[in-house]
Amino acid sequence: MAEANLQVQLARQPEGVPKVTDFQVIKAERPTPGAGQFLLRNIYLSLDPYQRGAIAGRHMGHVRLNPGDVIYGRCLGEVIESKHPDYRVGDHVLTESGWQQFFVSDGTKARKIKADAPLSAYLGALGMPGLTAWAGVEKLGSPRIGETFVVSAAAGPVGATAGQLAKAKGARVVGIAGGDEKCRLVVDKFGFDACVNYKAENWTDQLKAACRNGIQVYFDNVAGPMLDAVTAQTTPYARIVLCGFASQHNRTDAWVGHNVGQFVGKRTQLHGLVVYDYEEQYGAFTKVAAQMLRDGKLAIHEDRIEGLEFAPQLFVKLMKGDNVGKAIVVIGPEKL
Numbered sequence: 001m002a003e004a005n006l007q008v009q010l011a012r013q014p015e016g017v018p019k020v021t022d023f024q025v026i027k028a029e030r031p032t033p034g035a036g037q038f039l040l041r042n043i044y045l046s047l048d049p050y051q052r053g054a055i056a057g058r059h060m061g062h063v064r065l066n067p068g069d070v071i072y073g074r075c076l077g078e079v080i081e082s083k084h085p086d087y088r089v090g091d092h093v094l095t096e097s098g099w100q101q102f103f104v105s106d107g108t109k110a111r112k113i114k115a116d117a118p119l120s121a122y123l124g125a126l127g128m129p130g131l132t133a134w135a136g137v138e139k140l141g142s143p144r145i146g147e148t149f150v151v152s153a154a155a156g157p158v159g160a161t162a163g164q165l166a167k168a169k170g171a172r173v174v175g176i177a178g179g180d181e182k183c184r185l186v187v188d189k190f191g192f193d194a195c196v197n198y199k200a201e202n203w204t205d206q207l208k209a210a211c212r213n214g215i216q217v218y219f220d221n222v223a224g225p226m227l228d229a230v231t232a233q234t235t236p237y238a239r240i241v242l243c244g245f246a247s248q249h250n251r252t253d254a255w256v257g258h259n260v261g262q263f264v265g266k267r268t269q270l271h272g273l274v275v276y277d278y279e280e281q282y283g284a285f286t287k288v289a290a291q292m293l294r295d296g297k298l299a300i301h302e303d304r305i306e307g308l309e310f311a312p313q314l315f316v317k318l319m320k321g322d323n324v325g326k327a328i329v330v331i332g333p334e335k336l
């Protein structure tokens, strides 16, 4: 009998916040590579908020999944068999393989990793979330020495990396996160100057106290009412990086509007960010970020679960905003 390939498939389209029962874990047949292809044994799966929209066909470049389809996702794997001239057994490769143990690739959308930092970091601070943070800080928000930089979802991989990059540029960095545990992590491990728990009733007063000179750059990962509340504390000509809309991912009704009047009155510079625009700079970015990580200047924190069959549990946690750090599923050992 052929060897098995554990997969997580869609059982039914989620309504609102996904449930574990929206997914099904099955054993498919392990694929074999043909000419010009290689076989990957996946080690780590990255769980990311965009997957919620991708499953529903609301995220750019992703068609709506049907029951029985493998869930979208990026994995870091090891080549275990190759009939491709550019990939050798033992190479570490990032692919859009979906939530499964084994994957055959012809190199399309694959990226070989020169693993000079912890492997799983290439799915977080050194991966797509890190590149997003870098683009938002270096290319769009551009905080200057002494300016106040605020970032929401500050304990996640995008927010935590953005704050650390802004701090390295000399900004005063204030995070916004959901809960005291996350806020402690943001200050103690990621080195932010302050962090405000938006679940506290007086959080906007706390933000004001932490940003005495107003806010010059806001890196927004959440949208919704928080965007309006933070904008109220920005100074004229502030830059707002529109990166994510975590508060809206699971909505079943209409999108919540914004107070456009205050953007006009404050002459706010709004920058929409799409990480795919910066793919060509990934190599240069990871080189710098991996060095920062090795030098102890970039901290990472992961929320891990062991076993692909438990990926739905961690995804539900992420979609409820209960994850603390980068959501990573360990599919197999780094070395066999």
Ligand SMILES: NC(=O)c1ccc[n+]([C@@H]2O[C@H](COP(=O)([O-])OP(=O)(O)OC[C@H]3O[C@@H](n4cnc5c(N)ncnc54)[C@H](OP(=O)(O)O)[C@@H]3O)[C@@H](O)[C@H]2O)c1
Residues within 6 Å of the ligand: 048, 049, 050, 128, 129, 132, 152, 153, 154, 155, 156, 157, 158, 159, 176, 177, 178, 179, 182, 221, 222, 242, 243, 244, 245, 246, 247, 248, 273, 274, 275, 276, 318, 319, 320, 321, 322, 323, 325, 326, 327
């Ligand atoms: N534009 C792009 O190209 C791009 C690329 C990558 C990521 N993103 C976006 O960047 C944001 C951060 O990504 P990440 O990977 O670092 O994720 P993450 O921070 O690990 O997870 C999302 C976080 O959103 C927060 N959140 C706020 N309101 C929420 C709500 N109503 N329901 C659920 N969660 C809520 C939660 O943290 P708190 O409760 O602590 O706030 C949750 O932990 C996401 O919105 C993502 O879609 C955009």
